[in-house]
Amino acid sequence: MKKNDQITIHDIARALEIDSSTVSRALNNSSRVSEKTKKRILEKAHALGYQRNSLASNLRTNKTNTIGVIVPRISRNFFSNIISGIEDAAYQEGYNVVICQSLESFDREKKIMETLLANRVDGILLSTSMETLSLDHLKPYLTHGGPIVFYDRPCDFENCSSITINDYKGSFKATEHLILNGCKDIVYFSGPETVALYQNRKKGYVDALAKHNITYRSDYCMSSNLSENEGIRLAEQMLKLPQVDGLFSSNDTAAIGAMKYLKNQGVSVPNDIAVVGFNNHPISSVIEPSLTTINQPDFIMGQLASSMLIRQIKQGDIGVSKETEILDVELIIRNSSQKL
Amino acid sequence: MKKNDQITIHDIARALEIDSSTVSRALNNSSRVSEKTKKRILEKAHALGYQRNSLASNLRTNKTNTIGVIVPRISRNFFSNIISGIEDAAYQEGYNVVICQSLESFDREKKIMETLLANRVDGILLSTSMETLSLDHLKPYLTHGGPIVFYDRPCDFENCSSITINDYKGSFKATEHLILNGCKDIVYFSGPETVALYQNRKKGYVDALAKHNITYRSDYCMSSNLSENEGIRLAEQMLKLPQVDGLFSSNDTAAIGAMKYLKNQGVSVPNDIAVVGFNNHPISSVIEPSLTTINQPDFIMGQLASSMLIRQIKQGDIGVSKETEILDVELIIRNSSQKL
């Protein structure tokens, strides 16, 4: 286990009485080495138990074939599906993936950016933390590192591309679905309104109300971090409002918290209050009544983000133009929203 | 974004007309540099936008301050909680964490081992894939890399330590609970029996039956990969057995599949068939009836595994003795197991 028994190309070179540059070229399958020598080198490398040192190689070539992914929290089903998509595409292109969690903390996000730069990853996929207001901490990486692509949570920064789902449309569809099912007094659970994504979702809610001539009331719009506990707390607050017959929560987790509370309080879903969530979280199909929600193409978004980033890495600095890709979403109608 | 504008310690040295070794020592806060010079260097470093190159540093010092984590699948709640625990402890010790998914594939696991060795991570936390039968692919890392600690899925290999939960006891408790609630004909859903963890769980089931003088019947023990779909398939098979009044599934996912199928078929849980799972998956508390299950200290296991590995890394080769830590589990009694 001690480090002194590391085999290097020089050990191979010495054993075969050739130069280490030839060994290096052979191991990289260069056409400048004869087949015969390649075979000798490969055999000796195997016999000695040679394992390439990527640190040295990456230092010399100034690339790591690695992309960094910053994710708010990997335990969220939505994000772990995105990660699978990212890895799937990266894997096929021969890139490694380093996954880091910001845990929605700006300080951690900042520290992660430094670590990824110090380790010279070739590019970064970023979903900013909920605390992130300024993007200045991305500048060092953009000047000394490589491209950054935002996924899920879009940001308008320098010439960084974004790939997101159509939050506005999903929200609009969800709200309109409640209205078409007879709801008139619809509470909206919002995330932090500093986050562009939640601004878009709110706009979808507001516009759907407007289209159907329902007045928007600010006290029907409640912000939180959308955890299950916050869902419970907001549901409690909701029941104090004069009249409520529908709830649209901008994520499933808070919707589920609310449904648990409502069930406890003897409020019937959907008959008293119809509920729609957002995310198509696995629990949404298991809870009773099953939760109507918005499905997002998470895996595909991961794949697309990954290949977009790798394309930009390969292009190099020049010619990378800012792109914005918006993926379509789907309303999944279940039992929580259909009044009998 | 181009790489030619990388600032190195030599740029700082040149700007201040001092030697790069002094710059290096200053940046590492060595006592061999005067405070006055340190201040000048730090200021200049900041002014030039210097960012340390970890590749070079790691190459020279022959350590990366990074541990590798191989996990079957990060999207599983159980594993993402473990990862959070691992990161929590590593973070406090100043270590970075690289997370890799094997997706239960032996080939991927093998490839990941090579990549982690090539990148010279200081140690590895490993939960082997379900396909992994031989551990020979770990040998290169053990000889040229660093220590490996197994978590969750224990393995007996060289002097690698393991940290697991008490699968035997959990399984025993779960089975006994069903028996004490009146079950006599208990079906058992097993994972692949090549995996030590599932051997332990099976033994718990078998021993609990024996303790209560219930004959073990091999046709009541059904193996699968424990996916939700396999749970459905096995439930179907289960209903063909002459008599069944209880089901113990060695994970929640398969139990949930089974419960969905039973509900479909009009079989009452718990009255016709009482069900107990394993994992305390978030869905288990939401499904109706709520699922009795075994809670595992996942986050804590991650923390312990991480600090055990880091301790071994710091100790170095000599003096690392094989440890086996087994964490206690807890039976969480809900509605699916209590016949009325």
Place this chain on the structure above:
DNA sequence: ATTAGAAATACAATCGATTGTATTTCTAAT
């Protein structure tokens, strides 16, 4: 047998840090 041109291999510098040793500078005691 000679030789031009291609093929194969060797030489040497380099990526950006770290670190043991040598040298210079400073401090304080005489």
Place this chain on the structure above:
DNA sequence: ATTAGAAATACAATCGATTGTATTTCTAAT
């Protein structure tokens, strides 16, 4: 003012690869 010893800094080698250029070896045409 001198000087011993400590403090601060410089020198030079090194980690393990890669790569442009120089040299050697081979091939095939004369």
